[in-house]
Amino acid sequence: MNTILQTTVPGMHSSRSHIILDRLGSVIAVLISIALFAAPFATYRANRIVAGEGRMLTEALPTAGALGVTAVILCVALCAVLARAPVIRLAAAAAGLGAVFPALGWSAGFLTPAGNTFARVSPALGFWLLTLALALLAADALTRLRLGPLARLAALAVAAGAIAGLLLSGAWNDLSLLKEYANRADSFWREARQHLWLALGSMAAACLVGLPLGILAHRFRALRAAVLQVLSIVQTVPSIALFGILIAPLGYLAAHVPLAAALGIRGIGAAPAFIALFLYSLLPVVGNTVTGLSQVPPAVTDAARGMGLSRRQRLLEVELPLALPVILAGVRIVLVQNLGLATVAALIGGGGFGTFVFQGIGQTAIDLVLLGAVPTVALSFAAAVILDAMIDLAKGPSHDRD
Amino acid sequence: MSLRSSAPRVAALLLLVAFVTAPQLFSFAFEPLTANNAPAIYNQGSLLSLTLSHLRIVFLATLASTMLALALGIFVTRPSGHEFLPLSRSLVNIGQTFPPIAVLAIAVPLVGFGEKPTFIALFLYGLLPIFENTLSGLTGVSPQALDAAKGMGMSPRQRLFQVELPLALPVILAGIRLSVIISLGTATIGSTVAAKGLGEVIIAGLQSNNVAFVLQGGLVVALLAVLIHDGLGIAERVAARRSGRPLDEAR
Amino acid sequence: MIEIEHLTKRYGAAAIVDDVSFRVEEGTVAAVVGTSGAGKSTLLRMINRLVEPSAGRVLIDGQDTMAIPEDALRHRIGYVIQGYGLFPHRTVAENIATVPRLLGWDRRQIAARVEELLDLFGLDPAEFAKKFPHQLSGGEQQRVGVARALAARPALLLMDEPFGALDPVIRHKAQDELLSIQRRLGTTVVLVTHDMNEAFHLADRIAVMNQGRLLQYAAPAELLTRPAEAFVEQLVGSAERPFRLLSLMRVQEAVEPGTAEGEPLSVADTLHDALSRLIWLGREVLPVADASGAPVGRISVSRILAHGRARA
Ligand SMILES: Nc1ncnc2c1ncn2[C@@H]1O[C@H](COP(=O)(O)OP(=O)(O)OP(=O)(O)O)[C@@H](O)[C@H]1O
Numbered sequence: 001m002n003t004i005l006q007t008t009v010p011g012m013h014s015s016r017s018h019i020i021l022d023r024l025g026s027v028i029a030v031l032i033s034i035a036l037f038a039a040p041f042a043t044y045r046a047n048r049i050v051a052g053e054g055r056m057l058t059e060a061l062p063t064a065g066a067l068g069v070t071a072v073i074l075c076v077a078l079c080a081v082l083a084r085a086p087v088i089r090l091a092a093a094a095a096g097l098g099a100v101f102p103a104l105g106w107s108a109g110f111l112t113p114a115g116n117t118f119a120r121v122s123p124a125l126g127f128w129l130l131t132l133a134l135a136l137l138a139a140d141a142l143t144r145l146r147l148g149p150l151a152r153l154a155a156l157a158v159a160a161g162a163i164a165g166l167l168l169s170g171a172w173n174d175l176s177l178l179k180e181y182a183n184r185a186d187s188f189w190r191e192a193r194q195h196l197w198l199a200l201g202s203m204a205a206a207c208l209v210g211l212p213l214g215i216l217a218h219r220f221r222a223l224r225a226a227v228l229q230v231l232s233i234v235q236t237v238p239s240i241a242l243f244g245i246l247i248a249p250l251g252y253l254a255a256h257v258p259l260a261a262a263l264g265i266r267g268i269g270a271a272p273a274f275i276a277l278f279l280y281s282l283l284p285v286v287g288n289t290v291t292g293l294s295q296v297p298p299a300v301t302d303a304a305r306g307m308g309l310s311r312r313q314r315l316l317e318v319e320l321p322l323a324l325p326v327i328l329a330g331v332r333i334v335l336v337q338n339l340g341l342a343t344v345a346a347l348i349g350g351g352g353f354g355t356f357v358f359q360g361i362g363q364t365a366i367d368l369v370l371l372g373a374v375p376t377v378a379l380s381f382a383a384a385v386i387l388d389a390m391i392d393l394a395k396g397p398s399h400d401r402d
Numbered sequence: 403m404s405l406r407s408s409a410p411r412v413a414a415l416l417l418l419v420a421f422v423t424a425p426q427l428f429s430f431a432f433e434p435l436t437a438n439n440a441p442a443i444y445n446q447g448s449l450l451s452l453t454l455s456h457l458r459i460v461f462l463a464t465l466a467s468t469m470l471a472l473a474l475g476i477f478v479t480r481p482s483g484h485e486f487l488p489l490s491r492s493l494v495n496i497g498q499t500f501p502p503i504a505v506l507a508i509a510v511p512l513v514g515f516g517e518k519p520t521f522i523a524l525f526l527y528g529l530l531p532i533f534e535n536t537l538s539g540l541t542g543v544s545p546q547a548l549d550a551a552k553g554m555g556m557s558p559r560q561r562l563f564q565v566e567l568p569l570a571l572p573v574i575l576a577g578i579r580l581s582v583i584i585s586l587g588t589a590t591i592g593s594t595v596a597a598k599g600l601g602e603v604i605i606a607g608l609q610s611n612n613v614a615f616v617l618q619g620g621l622v623v624a625l626l627a628v629l630i631h632d633g634l635g636i637a638e639r640v641a642a643r644r645s646g647r648p649l650d651e652a653r
Numbered sequence: 654m655i656e657i658e659h660l661t662k663r664y665g666a667a668a669i670v671d672d673v674s675f676r677v678e679e680g681t682v683a684a685v686v687g688t689s690g691a692g693k694s695t696l697l698r699m700i701n702r703l704v705e706p707s708a709g710r711v712l713i714d715g716q717d718t719m720a721i722p723e724d725a726l727r728h729r730i731g732y733v734i735q736g737y738g739l740f741p742h743r744t745v746a747e748n749i750a751t752v753p754r755l756l757g758w759d760r761r762q763i764a765a766r767v768e769e770l771l772d773l774f775g776l777d778p779a780e781f782a783k784k785f786p787h788q789l790s791g792g793e794q795q796r797v798g799v800a801r802a803l804a805a806r807p808a809l810l811l812m813d814e815p816f817g818a819l820d821p822v823i824r825h826k827a828q829d830e831l832l833s834i835q836r837r838l839g840t841t842v843v844l845v846t847h848d849m850n851e852a853f854h855l856a857d858r859i860a861v862m863n864q865g866r867l868l869q870y871a872a873p874a875e876l877l878t879r880p881a882e883a884f885v886e887q888l889v890g891s892a893e894r895p896f897r898l899l900s901l902m903r904v905q906e907a908v909e910p911g912t913a914e915g916e917p918l919s920v921a922d923t924l925h926d927a928l929s930r931l932i933w934l935g936r937e938v939l940p941v942a943d944a945s946g947a948p949v950g951r952i953s954v955s956r957i958l959a960h961g962r963a964r965a
C-alpha cells in the first residue's frame with residue numbers, strides 16, 4: 001500500500017529511518033508545489049478583451065498574505081503526504097480550500113488599481129491546479145470514509161452553504177467572473193430558470209411516459225425489443241443534430257397550425273430543445289425500468305403469485321419496490337445528461353446557461369464562458385450526489401452497503 | 403447476420419455515401435423547406451470534406467483517449483496501482499457530470515479557436531467511458547478464471563494479455579462505442595469554435611434561418627452516428643461471443 | 654381432502670401432464686417423485702392454478718377450484734418453492750404477514766400470528782422479526798418460507814422441492830420439523846421432491862410420475878413390494894429396496910416370544926435400526942422392551958430378514 005522509504009546514511013554505522021509516504025498524497029504534494037511555485041495564481045487584464053498577464057501568488061497578495069496562504073497550503077501538502085486518517089485529510093483539504101478561495105477574491109481586490117473599473121482579474125493555472133489538488137484530496141478522503149447517503153447529502157449541503165457564503169459575503173466581488181455576473185444579474189437568473197425548466201421538465205415528462213412504457217415493455221416481449229431499439233437509435237443522434245431535425249417539423253407546425261403557434265411552439269427556441277431532451281431521456285428511463293423489473297428474482301414473483309397477490313399488488317408491492325434502485329439509476333443518468341445537454345439549447349435559441357457559454361466563446365471572454373459553465377457543472381454534480389444518495393436509500397436496509 | 407436485418411443498414415450506408423458525394427441529386431427533397439430562393443443544398447463547402455474532417459478528429463481523439471484510458475485502467479487494477487482504484491472510480495463518476503460542452507468551452511480560451519480545443523474536449527471527455535468500462539471489465543473477470551490461470555503458472559503479464567484483457571474486451575469495446583458516439587455529437591458543437599466539421603452546416607443553417615441546411619447537417623451526423631454505433635455493436639457481439647460472455651441487450 | 658381428476662396440461666402438442674388422477678386424504682402427506690422434466694412442478698402448480706389446466710379438474714373438499722376466484726384460492730393454499738421466494742425488501746415479520754394482510758386481518762391479530770409462527774419454528778421473535786431475508790442462513794430462510802405459507806392457517810400446503818437447497822444435516826432436521834408441525838396442525842401436504850429418501854421419510858402416499866404420466870400412486874411399502882412398472886422399480890432403487898422396506902417397519906411387527914441376553918431394543922425402533930444393531934454387535938438375537946422398559950420378547954436376524962423379502 002505505501003512506499004517505505006529507507007535511507008541509509010553512509011559514514012555512520014548504518015542507521016535506518018522509516019518514513020511512510022502516501023503515494024496519492026505525494027502526487028498531490030507535487031501538484032501543489034507546481035501550483036505554488038511555478039504557475040501564476042491569477043491573471044490580470046487591463047480590460048475585458050486584451051490578453052492577460054499572469055501573477056504569481058507572491059505578486060497577487062500582500063507579502064504577509066502570500067506567506068500565510070503559502071504556509072497553510074504547505075501544511076496541507078504535508079498532511080496529504082504523511083497523514084493516514086481520512087478525517088484529517090478531509091479537514092486538511094477543507095482548510096486548504098478555505099484559504100485558496102478567499103485568497104483569490106483578495107488578490108482581485110489587491111491587483112485592481114483603486115477606482116479602475118475596466119481592469120479584470122481572473123483565476124489562473126495555479127489557482128486551478130490548487131483547486132484540483134485539494135479536490136482530489138477531499139474526494140479521496142470522502143471515498144475512503146465511505147459515508148452513508150445522509151452523510152453525503154449533509155456534506156453536499158455544507159459545501160453548497162460555504163460557496164453561497166463566499167459569494168454573498170462579497171469576497172469575490174472584484175473577480176472578473178462576478179463582474180460579468182453583476183452586468184447580467186437579471187438575465188443570469190432568467191437563463192437559470194430556463195435551464196432548470198428544460199432539464200427538469202423534460203425529465204419529468206420522460207418519467208411520466210417512460211415508466212408506464214417500461215412496465216408495458218417488460219410485460220410484452222415484442223414491444224420491448226422494438227421500443228428499446230428505436231429509443232437507442234434516438235439516443236445515438238447527436239444533440240445538435242436532433243435539435244436541428246426537430247426544427248423542421250416544429251417550424252411547419254407553427255406555420256400551419258395556429259394553435260401550436262399560440263402555445264409558443266416555434267421551429268427555433270425552447271420547444272425543439274425540450275422535445276429533444278425528452279426523447280433522449282426516454283431510453284434511460286424505459287431501459288432501466290425494464291432491466292429493474294426483469295432483475296426481480298423469478299422465485300419472488302412466483303411466490304407472490306402463489307400467495308394470491310393480484311397483478312396490481314405484485315407490481316406495486318413487489319416488483320416496483322425491488323426495481324426502484326435501478327429505475328432511479330436511470331433517472332440519475334437522465335438528470336445529469338439533461339443538465340449538460342440543456343446548454344446546447346442556446347444554439348437554437350432555447351436559452352439556458354448555454355447562452356453565456358456561446359456568447360463567451362463568440363467574444364473570447366473566458367469569464368463569460370465560466371459564468372455559464374460553472375453553474376452547469378455545479379448543478380450536474382449536485383444532482384449526481386443527490387440521486388446517488390436516493391439510490392442508496394432506496395436499496396435501503398434490504399441490502400448491506402458493500 | 404440475416405439479409406433482412408442487415409438490409410436497412412446497407413441502405414442507410416448507401417444513402418449516406420450518395421448524399422455526401424453528390425448532394426445536388428437530393429435538392430428536390432430540400433427545396434420545399436427553403437424560402438426566398440435560398441439554396442436548398444449546403445453551398446459553402448464540400449459536404450464530403452466536412453464529413454471526412456469530422457470523422458478524422460473523432461477518430462484521432464478516440465484513439466488517444468483509448469490508449470490513455472486503457473493504460474490507466476490496467477495500472478489501477480494491478481497490485482502496484484491498487485491504491486488509486488477507489489479514487490479513480492469516484493473521479494470517473496464525478497468527471498462524467500461535466501457536460502462535454504463545458505469542457506469544450508473552457509478549452510477555447512486556453513488554446514484558442516480551431517481543431518485544438520475540440521480535440522482536447524473530445525479526448526478528455528472520451529476518456530471517461532473507456533476508463534470506466536476498462537475498470538469494470540478488468541475487475542469483473544471471474545476470480546475462478548484468474549485463479550486457474552495462476553494455477554497453470556501464467557505470469558502476471560501472461561494473465562493480463564491472455565486472460566484478463568480478452569475477457570474484458572467486450573466491455574471495453576462498449577466503452578469505446580459510447581465514447582465515439584458522444585464525440586460525434588461534441589465534434590458537431592466544435593464547429594462553434596471553428597473546428598471543421600458537419601456542425602458548420604447546421605450552424606450556417608441556424609444563422610441564415612435555412613431549415614434545409616440544418617436538416618442536412620443533422621441527418622448526415624445522425625446517419626453517421628447510427629451506422630457507427632451499429633458497426634461497433636457488431637464488433638462487440640463478435641468479441642462477446644469469443645469471450646463467452648452474454649451481452650445484455652438493454653444497454 | 655383434495656381430488657385430482659384427469660388433470661392434463663399441454664403446451665402445443667406435447668402433454669406435459671397427461672391425464673393424472675389421484676386423491677390426497679385430509680391431514681396426510683403425498684409426495685410426487687419422478688425424474689427432472691416429468692411434469693411434477695406443473696402438476697403442483699395446476700392445483701393453485703398458477704398453471705391453468707388444459708383438461709381435468711381439481712376438487713378441494715369437494716369444491717371445484719375453477720369455481721373459486723384465482724387470488725382467493727391461493728390465499729387459502731400455502732405455497733413453498735425451492736429458493737423460497739422471500740421478499741428481499743420486507744422483514745421476516747412482514748414476509749410472514751403477507752397473506753393475513755391481504756385478507757385484511759387486523760394488526761394485532763397479524764402480530765400475534767407472526768409471533769406464534771416464529772415460536773413454532775424455533776426462531777426467537779425478538780431476534781428474527783426485524784431481520785431481512787439476506788441476513789438469514791439457508792435453514793432459517795427455509796423456515797421463514799414455510800412459516801409464511803402457513804400464516805393464514807391454510808388447510809392445504811403445496812411444496813416444490815422445499816428442502817432442495819439445504820445441506821444434508823439441516824435438511825434432515827427441517828424434514829422432521831415439518832413432519833411434527835404437519836401432524837400437530839393436521840395440514841394436508843402435497844410435496845414435490847427429487848429425493849427418494851425424503852419421499853419415504855415424509856409421505857403417507859407417493860405418486861411416481863414419468864413423462865407427464867402417473868405410473869403409480871401408493872403407500873411407500875407397496876411401491877417397494879409391488880412396483881407397477883420397471884421404471885418405478887428402478888426409481889426406488891432395486892438395491893436399496895430391502896433396507897427401505899425395513900425402515901418402514903417397526904420392531905413391534907417382528908417381535909417373537911422368548912428372552913435373550915443384552916441391552917433391549919424398543920418396540921418403536923425400525924427394523925432397519927434393529928438389524929444394524931444386531932450386525933454390529935455380532936448377535937443373532939436381542940431382547941425387546943416396550944416404551945415403559947418392560948420386556949415383551951425378543952427379535953432375531955432371521956425374523957427381520959423374512960420381513961425384508963419380496964412378498965408375492
Ligand atoms: N410454460 C411452459 N411452456 C412450455 N413448456 C413448459 C412450460 N413449463 C414447463 N414446460 C415443460 O414441461 C416439462 C415439465 O416441466 P416441470 O417443471 O413440470 O418438470 P419437473 O418435473 O418439475 O422437473 P424438475 O424436477 O426439473 O423441476 C419440461 O420439459 C418443461 O420444459
Ligand SMILES: [Mg+2]
Nearest residue numbers: 693694695813
Ligand atoms: Mg420442478
